[in-house]
Amino acid sequence: MKLIDSPESKVVDPGLDETIKKLTPEKIKRVVDHVLTKENAGRLQMYIDTCVHCGLCAEACHTYLSRDKDPNFSPVAKVKNTLWELVKQKGDVSPEFIRQAARIAFTECGACRRCSMYCPFGIDIAYLIMIVRRICSLLGVVPQYLQDTTNSHAATSNQMWVHQDEWIDTLQWQEEEAGFEIPGVRIPLEKEGADVMYSVIAPEPKILAQLLGNMAMIMKVAGIDWTMPATDGWDNSNMAMYSGDFEIMGRVERLHWETAARLKVKKIVMGECGHAFRGAVYDGPKWLGWKFPPIPMVHAIEFYYDLIKSGRIKIKEKYKEPVTIQDPCNTVRGRGLGDKLRYVVNELCEDFTDVSPNQEHNYCCMAGGGTINCGPPWKKSRMISNRVKAEQLAATGAKIVITPCHNCHSGIEDIIGYYNLGMHVKFINEILVETMERPE
Amino acid sequence: MINTKNWDWGIQNKVLADIAEIKSRYQDVHEFVVSPDGEKIAAPVVLEDDTFTACVNNDQWPDTFEKLWYLRFSPGNKLTALVMSDDEWTLAVDGRVYEENYEYAWDVRFSENGESISMLYKRDNLYGVALNGKPWANGFVAIRDYCLSPDGKRTAATVQVKTLDEADVFGFFAGAWSVAVDGKVWPEKFINAWKPAFSKDGSLVAAEIRTDICEYSVAVNGKSWEKKYGSVWDPVFRPGNGSVIAAVKEGSNWFLAENGSRIWGRNYNQIWLPKLSPDGKRIAAVASPEFGKWTIAVDDRPWAKLFDDMVLAPVFSPDGKRVAAIVKENNHWSIAVDGKTWPESYDMIWDPVFSPCGKNVVAKAEKNGRYAVVLNGKNIGTNYDALWPPIFSPDGDKILLRYIADGKYYREVRPLN
Amino acid sequence: MYEFVRGPLVWLAFIVFILGSIYRLLQIRSQLKKDKVVFSYMNFKYGMRSILHWITPFGAVNMRKRPAFTIMSFLFHFCLIITPIFLLGHNLVWYESWGIHWWTLPERITNIMTIIVVAAGFIFALRRIADPTVRLVTAFSDFLLLLIVLAPFITGLFAYYQAFDYKTMITLHILSGCLWLMIIPFTRIVHMIFFGISRAYMGSEFGYVRHAKDW
Numbered sequence A: 001m002k003l004i005d006s007p008e009s010k011v012v013d014p015g016l017d018e019t020i021k022k023l024t025p026e027k028i029k030r031v032v033d034h035v036l037t038k039e040n041a042g043r044l045q046m047y048i049d050t051c052v053h054c055g056l057c058a059e060a061c062h063t064y065l066s067r068d069k070d071p072n073f074s075p076v077a078k079v080k081n082t083l084w085e086l087v088k089q090k091g092d093v094s095p096e097f098i099r100q101a102a103r104i105a106f107t108e109c110g111a112c113r114r115c116s117m118y119c120p121f122g123i124d125i126a127y128l129i130m131i132v133r134r135i136c137s138l139l140g141v142v143p144q145y146l147q148d149t150t151n152s153h154a155a156t157s158n159q160m161w162v163h164q165d166e167w168i169d170t171l172q173w174q175e176e177e178a179g180f181e182i183p184g185v186r187i188p189l190e191k192e193g194a195d196v197m198y199s200v201i202a203p204e205p206k207i208l209a210q211l212l213g214n215m216a217m218i219m220k221v222a223g224i225d226w227t228m229p230a231t232d233g234w235d236n237s238n239m240a241m242y243s244g245d246f247e248i249m250g251r252v253e254r255l256h257w258e259t260a261a262r263l264k265v266k267k268i269v270m271g272e273c274g275h276a277f278r279g280a281v282y283d284g285p286k287w288l289g290w291k292f293p294p295i296p297m298v299h300a301i302e303f304y305y306d307l308i309k310s311g312r313i314k315i316k317e318k319y320k321e322p323v324t325i326q327d328p329c330n331t332v333r334g335r336g337l338g339d340k341l342r343y344v345v346n347e348l349c350e351d352f353t354d355v356s357p358n359q360e361h362n363y364c365c366m367a368g369g370g371t372i373n374c375g376p377p378w379k380k381s382r383m384i385s386n387r388v389k390a391e392q393l394a395a396t397g398a399k400i401v402i403t404p405c406h407n408c409h410s411g412i413e414d415i416i417g418y419y420n421l422g423m424h425v426k427f428i429n430e431i432l433v434e435t436m437e438r439p440e
Numbered sequence B: 001m002i003n004t005k006n007w008d009w010g011i012q013n014k015v016l017a018d019i020a021e022i023k024s025r026y027q028d029v030h031e032f033v034v035s036p037d038g039e040k041i042a043a044p045v046v047l048e049d050d051t052f053t054a055c056v057n058n059d060q061w062p063d064t065f066e067k068l069w070y071l072r073f074s075p076g077n078k079l080t081a082l083v084m085s086d087d088e089w090t091l092a093v094d095g096r097v098y099e100e101n102y103e104y105a106w107d108v109r110f111s112e113n114g115e116s117i118s119m120l121y122k123r124d125n126l127y128g129v130a131l132n133g134k135p136w137a138n139g140f141v142a143i144r145d146y147c148l149s150p151d152g153k154r155t156a157a158t159v160q161v162k163t164l165d166e167a168d169v170f171g172f173f174a175g176a177w178s179v180a181v182d183g184k185v186w187p188e189k190f191i192n193a194w195k196p197a198f199s200k201d202g203s204l205v206a207a208e209i210r211t212d213i214c215e216y217s218v219a220v221n222g223k224s225w226e227k228k229y230g231s232v233w234d235p236v237f238r239p240g241n242g243s244v245i246a247a248v249k250e251g252s253n254w255f256l257a258e259n260g261s262r263i264w265g266r267n268y269n270q271i272w273l274p275k276l277s278p279d280g281k282r283i284a285a286v287a288s289p290e291f292g293k294w295t296i297a298v299d300d301r302p303w304a305k306l307f308d309d310m311v312l313a314p315v316f317s318p319d320g321k322r323v324a325a326i327v328k329e330n331n332h333w334s335i336a337v338d339g340k341t342w343p344e345s346y347d348m349i350w351d352p353v354f355s356p357c358g359k360n361v362v363a364k365a366e367k368n369g370r371y372a373v374v375l376n377g378k379n380i381g382t383n384y385d386a387l388w389p390p391i392f393s394p395d396g397d398k399i400l401l402r403y404i405a406d407g408k409y410y411r412e413v414r415p416l417n
Numbered sequence C: 001m002y003e004f005v006r007g008p009l010v011w012l013a014f015i016v017f018i019l020g021s022i023y024r025l026l027q028i029r030s031q032l033k034k035d036k037v038v039f040s041y042m043n044f045k046y047g048m049r050s051i052l053h054w055i056t057p058f059g060a061v062n063m064r065k066r067p068a069f070t071i072m073s074f075l076f077h078f079c080l081i082i083t084p085i086f087l088l089g090h091n092l093v094w095y096e097s098w099g100i101h102w103w104t105l106p107e108r109i110t111n112i113m114t115i116i117v118v119a120a121g122f123i124f125a126l127r128r129i130a131d132p133t134v135r136l137v138t139a140f141s142d143f144l145l146l147l148i149v150l151a152p153f154i155t156g157l158f159a160y161y162q163a164f165d166y167k168t169m170i171t172l173h174i175l176s177g178c179l180w181l182m183i184i185p186f187t188r189i190v191h192m193i194f195f196g197i198s199r200a201y202m203g204s205e206f207g208y209v210r211h212a213k214d215w
């Protein structure tokens, strides 16, 4: 099998370059065989046997479209260049091939599942790509920054090495801050028997703490009986799901659900994040053995929708700047929340222009799926894969891109910078606290 | 176990505090807690000058603090809270603060016998455990899971034993975590260590360990089981001898192992939280015999009744003959005892409590925002504004109820007949 | 030769096709069972919803994006399946051998349908060569399969118009038709059998589990 020679193949990443040096043919074969025959069964076989090599999935993929239809970036080509070969050779491949497979699977596919909506057979390319990631993960060949994030999950149960004291301290600090805006605001910690446990992803306490304060204000105004854990289990994010370390993924999700059960809440409301929703509601429970999440989980989009629709929160004055939406794959294609998202944005903002394509058909921002977590070495490649996203956003003429997802948020900010779009990204949370009616 | 013999078990129903009156006294009153014996009700309160203290029944602690939270009663009825003064944190016990202050202190725990109080702390950027106000001699760069020995004399925690540079994945996989017991770290290093647990006498500590990307086992006093697994959960000691039981994964199957040997023959889709009967003879665990179905397995036999949503940790009766657990189906909670579910389901339910003889099971439950005491599936007290888990008298023929109704806090001892 | 292909070989072809298909279905079923989530998430309503969208011309966004290809693909598949079943010639053979017959299409129509299959097949082949995206994922076997699929139609046409030696042509026609039937379960043409399953699963996962559309 000839390896692909491209600028991407020359990117330096110790997570790939150093780790393949330790691979032996036996080890590769053993791991590939294990994953293909012990961990996967029906779907893998069905998808490999059914794919007619028609290429109809190509135009679904933003990486393919952004790269002037580079054949190697069509979804089926990504599978051909990785999994087909592994299956065909029964794992008799070189370490360099594993490096290439890792590069493709981790940095050139966002596991966004848009292509499944374009394949006549509904072949789940993202699932096949995840099998490749799983193989790479077991071989230890994972982009360094993504692996580090997974290591953080393993050691700390959160995504960003946040110490337990930092977590609690940040909540107490944000409670104080929010109290200056609306007196009496609290972040009730460890309140057993509250209706709602609110969970977030680690970047909130680490770098975007005001989002926590904002939520405290929203909860206060809406009169929600809520709590947050002061123990591990507060972080709903899960990059281990994307690095292919499913044992760590399961561990993180189990703790999250057990924390909700320990706090005796009736549901979890989660902050504005897409991949976290996927991990907490689908991939995590599935690996652990739950068909559906054991306790209802409400994504922020739905939560805001209910608050506004029911009148628990009233909008005082709508936001004036022209806005558009980035539909997060994992909550729109992954949960059908596109209409509710539009309802919320229309209630909050005066001047909303939709993107095209939108809703389930929106282009992936290429940040979720673990790609942004592959870190600086891969940013350029990610940006090139994002051209259609930039064009799509620019066409709306909006000044603000609203996206209820941390990955989209960072991804779109990168795109705005790289393509000089002159826009800003905001969470709904930020606009909601600005526009909602506050008690006297 | 705490001794409830000296509590007032005379049949009575007394009002100990006027909740509405307490609330009117302060700028803000946070969540109420009550002592196990029911004699005290307390809450963190905010004073006019925005300082905090704790109010207890109709009293309040003399000192005030910049912050006060995590107000909890110990099993021995001592009232504790994490408090901050001059940007330093410590613990206040019945209103008196510990001498030692910390940059931060949190996660207060009590030993089973109610004698000891521990917490985690951070000082000079190092982390450790403080037991009864005394910090460990050594601090660590990071700390995570921790526990107290049943007699309250020892503490153990998972700690990071070397500093890692940012994104040092190689250093991480070389092993940076271990377990420290009373501040002394095991010489063995692991990729990860989680959930330390003490043996009954406190002489042994077991923990989940990770020894390769996908290789897990259990270490006891630092020594790993020879056998390695695809994953591991929740090691616990068998009372009576020093052996350790844990849920382990091999291939895609889960089962229980003891000291590295398989003891349950059945393959489960998932299994966790193994619990032992007090005599150490029987084991119950939360198990999923097939995808999407959950139940309790006792001595490797799953209950016939399976639940879709969730099953929580099994609870043995004191004689070890019966097992109860919280179960959830169709988003409703209930309790199942020996595989039989209570007839009614609830919006929320608390842990089942066995009477000393094992005949009766009682639990706190919630429906439509009101609380009820449920005994063997039947409501025996309903419509409380707030309620704390009921407690059986030592002879098992009375029950202590602690609740708020009509704005007043009641301590009621009621006979069971 | 003719006697052999017309008799035992046809028998064999149908047996291989039917038993092979059953075997593949049973085999994939047992594999899917090992893949714990599949049957747990499979849902009739959402599975059907997806299948119906995808067997309706222009029922999915991707079909609307490439109308020419969609029309060609639907015509190809429709004619590929319908023509041999309702062809007058085939019906006569059934009648001769078994005394059964059913409604048939006028020969003029089936001729056109056959030509459509062959023409579309050639365009597919051309697409595999001309479009770099498809070329990259095309293997030699893709051309071979296409050839086997088209062969009975080409030889059928030749035989009908008596272009070459009729007897040879009709022998080749039956031979290639049998080959085609026999390889269905064992090659990528199995997509004909698996379509319903993979579509139903994806439809269920999108609809039942994720509350979203998959077209």
Ligand code: SF4
Residues within 6 Å of the ligand: A060, A061, A062, A063, A074, A075, A078, A108, A109, A110, A111, A112, A113, A114, A115, A116, A125, A126, A364
């Ligand atoms: S990035 Fe999305 S559309 Fe592209 S191959 Fe991956 S899952 Fe498919």
Ligand code: SF4
Residues within 6 Å of the ligand: A050, A051, A052, A053, A054, A055, A056, A057, A058, A075, A076, A118, A119, A120, A121, A122, A123
């Ligand atoms: S995945 Fe689907 S659309 Fe893509 S080449 Fe295969 S069959 Fe065609």
